Amino acid sequence: MDRDGVIALFDYNYWADRHLLDVAAKLTPAAWRANSDVTTRGLRATLVHALDVERSWRLRLQKRPKAEWDAELDPGSYDDPKTLADEWRRDEAEMRAWLSTLDQVALDAEWNDGGRDRFPLWFFLVHVITHSQQQRSDAAILLTRIGHSPGDIDFLNYVDSASTAR
Template sequence: MRQRELATLFDFNYWAHRRILTTAARLTDPQFTLRSVIVGRDLRATLVHTLDVECSWRLRLQRRPEEEWRKTLAIADYRNVAALADHWKRDEAEMRAWVATLDDTTLARSADLDPREQYPVWYYLVHLVTHSQQHRSEAAQLLTQLGQSPGDLDFLEYADWARGSG
């Protein structure tokens, strides 16, 4: 994968996150923390988990100390959507700045995280985006059940939006 395509995937990722967070901002605090029997957790926990995994993988791939990337975000630290969106905005800036430094050679190189995890760097970054997509789908389901559908979150919806026709 080349850097340009990777940047597009991250553009899509953050576009979709913003759609979810903008829609979630219309919920009441009790709705934001209403546990779902289908997903097994509430919207807040689903979104905090998604952010946590994105942060953790970035820190791990940046070769930061293990105590940094193993640290789990506390769900209770995000009282409302605004607090979560604020953290996500900061992490997005850090992720984008880091991804912009990765050239095609670096992306193709093995991340060499441990003997069982010998994949190119770009595999992990695609994993990060697809993991987020999985949990955004859960979040979209929860929002829709609460009468607040975020609309379509497909990549081509993003592509139309990005070129100004969506």
């Protein structure tokens, strides 16, 4: 996969994340913090987990110290969707800055940290995207169950909205 393809996937990823956070901003504080008996986590914890995994994989792929990427974000630190959205925007800027430095050689280079997974770097970047998509699916279910469906959040919906915005 080339850098333009990777960046397009991350553009979609951040569009979808922001969309869910915009919908979540309409919730009561209790609904934002509620646990779930339908998915693994409640809405707040699900979205914090998505950001946590995006961040930790970026730091890990940048070969940062384990102490940086292994620490988990605490859902309790995000009292409302805006606080989480602000944190996500900061992380998005760091991810985009790093992605802009990657050339085809870097994307195709085998990455491993001494473990069993040895794949081209771009495989791990796609993993970040697909993991976030799974978390957004869980979040969309939770939002829909409480009357706040986020609507369509597929890639082509992003492409259509991005081309309309131009």
